[in-house]
Amino acid sequence: MRPLPGIPLAAIALTLSFLAARAEMVxxxxxxxxxxxxxxxxxxxxxQATVSELYRRYTGDELDRxxxxxxxxxxxxxxxxxxxxHRAQRLYDMDKMSDSFLKEFKAQQQIKSDQExxxxxxxxxxxxxxxxxxxxxxxxxxxxxxxxxNDRVSVGDKEIEAYYDSHPEEFDVAGEVTIREIxxxxxxxxxxxxxxxxxxxxxxxxQAGADFSKVATEASDAGTKSAGGLLGPLKxxxxxxxxxxxxxxxxxxxxxxxxxxxxxxHIVKVESRTDERRKPFTEVHDQIRAKLENAKxxxxxxxxxxxxxxxxxxxxxxxxxxxxxxxxxxTETSAP
Numbered sequence: 001m002r003p004l005p006g007i008p009l010a011a012i013a014l015t016l017s018f019l020a021a022r023a024e025m026v027x028x029x030x031x032x033x034x035x036x037x038x039x040x041x042x043x044x045x046x047x048q049a050t051v052s053e054l055y056r057r058y059t060g061d062e063l064d065r066x067x068x069x070x071x072x073x074x075x076x077x078x079x080x081x082x083x084x085x086h087r088a089q090r091l092y093d094m095d096k097m098s099d100s101f102l103k104e105f106k107a108q109q110q111i112k113s114d115q116e117x118x119x120x121x122x123x124x125x126x127x128x129x130x131x132x133x134x135x136x137x138x139x140x141x142x143x144x145x146x147x148x149x150n151d152r153v154s155v156g157d158k159e160i161e162a163y164y165d166s167h168p169e170e171f172d173v174a175g176e177v178t179i180r181e182i183x184x185x186x187x188x189x190x191x192x193x194x195x196x197x198x199x200x201x202x203x204x205x206x207q208a209g210a211d212f213s214k215v216a217t218e219a220s221d222a223g224t225k226s227a228g229g230l231l232g233p234l235k236x237x238x239x240x241x242x243x244x245x246x247x248x249x250x251x252x253x254x255x256x257x258x259x260x261x262x263x264x265x266h267i268v269k270v271e272s273r274t275d276e277r278r279k280p281f282t283e284v285h286d287q288i289r290a291k292l293e294n295a296k297x298x299x300x301x302x303x304x305x306x307x308x309x310x311x312x313x314x315x316x317x318x319x320x321x322x323x324x325x326x327x328x329x330x331t332e333t334s335a336p
Contacts, residue, residue: 084141178232186264
């Protein structure tokens, strides 16, 4: 059984006290799931908790996107959790499940004895039975998904190998090059005179022991002169074809020939280069497995939820039907 997410005891006490108070008033019913109900307060409380969690995890535009998505699917997820909770009641030993959840809760909250737990329960005005009931209600749906979906998803080595062989482009790593450059700008009527200047600069930069970066700083007309002509790392397509051919074939450390360009002359030295390669199967084996497992899990979860929904009796109040949005194929499906 996977560890429970962090649940402060005070938060559970607050929820239970809220439920008790709610029982004393007439609540607006949002939906009925089998013989259970979801109230307006349930929906608002879940929305507040969800949005608060998103505010801790995201900022800016991504936060806005996550909040919109969460609100769109919130009612459906509340309904799904009710459906899964009822399924757990039918299929599993709830006493054993609640004992297991309580054990994990005590370990998580670093509660070392029954006496310490009892003290906390008294402080929070909560009984042990109420705590166990709340833990089961909160986490039984996740366990149903784990038992009936997650634990049944598997990917074999043959599937992984087949994916690797049929998707080579995903594992190709583009070559990169870092160069130093010297540019000698020339107008059309200056080309011949500037060519001689460029050849002189090139000869100076290519001398044994010469510091190409120093020559670039002194003689280059490019914006990179302040960085000693340094440019990169660059991939194929980042440079003009003429310069790229030199940069990706010239031995590392060598200075290339003077290249005539529309704007004048270009001299390149290759600082470093990594060749194009395909990641070996052993390097990406676990990555592919995780990708295939996630895809299978999403498909299996979607099918499982559709079946579970079809077997449940769900009634939505007309005022809230516009809040009901089942996740479609373009939305990442996760456990309710």
